[in-house]
Amino acid sequence: MSGVEFTEFVLGRSPALLRFAYLLTGDRHLAEDLTQEGLVRAHRRWSGIVSAEGPEPYVRKAILRQYLTWRRRRSFAERPVADPPDAVAADATGRxxxxxxxxxxxxxxxxxxxxxxxxxxxxxxxxxxxxxxxxxxxxxxxxxxxxxxxxxxxxxxxxxxxxxxxxxxx
Missing domain, CATH: 1.10.10.10 (Winged helix-like DNA-binding domain superfamily/Winged helix DNA-binding domain)
Incomplete structure (x- = not known):
């Protein structure tokens, strides 16, 4: 399989893969990182995964495995932000x-x-x-x-x- 097919896969399936990662993490930036890592791993083995189980299950599994292990990494505790968020005001109706x-x-x-x-x-x-x-x-x-x-x-x-x-x- 060629690089063109990989590019087409990335362009066509990235939104769904990103949604999957976001549902796992609840964090857009972490979801982007996990999706990117899954795609990098797929790219390295592209010819093998296309002929075996197909690229999407492989990438989803890579994202899932990354998600299940990401908290073990030291960087999990580090979350820099430019400005701390303001306290969220309570809804007037209390809902x-x-x-x-x-x-x-x-x-x-x-x-x-x-x-x-x-x-x-x-x-x-x-x-x-x-x-x-x-x-x-x-x-x-x-x-x-x-x-x-x-x-x-x-x-x-x-x-x-x-x-x-x-x-x-x-």
Whole structure:
């Protein structure tokens, strides 16, 4: 396969690969880094992956593996910013945007559980395929999904039903 075909693949599939990485990380810049690293790895082995399983599954797996190991690197703790963000003002009605709340909840999950949630509900992959990508058994995938959903449901329940005030009145 030629460099032209690689370029066409990158141009055609980069947005989907970037969305996949963003769903895993919740961070646009990190998603871009992971996508770029996955594409670099694919480029190095382009002729082999095109004839084997195809380039997109290879790149997605490379992104996933990078995501699962990126926190082990020293640079994870380093997040330079030019200006610290201002405190977010509370909504006048006291309602939290559901999308932001879900991203916040997903960010609390361990990497493996979050990867399972993204692969299962965004990528719509069966447990056997998720297990292959993660290098574990299908039952482990189901356990990760169970614990992740349990944690998300518990967190949602506490945000929707605040604790009663002293004296029994909310």
């Amino acid at each position: 939290v945007d559901e999308t932001d709340a879900m991203w916040s909840l997903l960010a609390t999950l361990p990497r493996s559980q979050r990867a399972v949630m993204v692969l299962r509900y965004y990528e719509d992959l069966p447990d056997a395929e998720i297990a292959r990508l993660l290098g574990c058994s299908a039952s482990t995938v189901r356990v990760h999904a169970f614990h992740a959903l349990q944690k998300l449901r518990a967190a949602l329940a506490t945000t929707r039903d605040p604790a009663p005030a002293p004296g029994g009145k909310p």
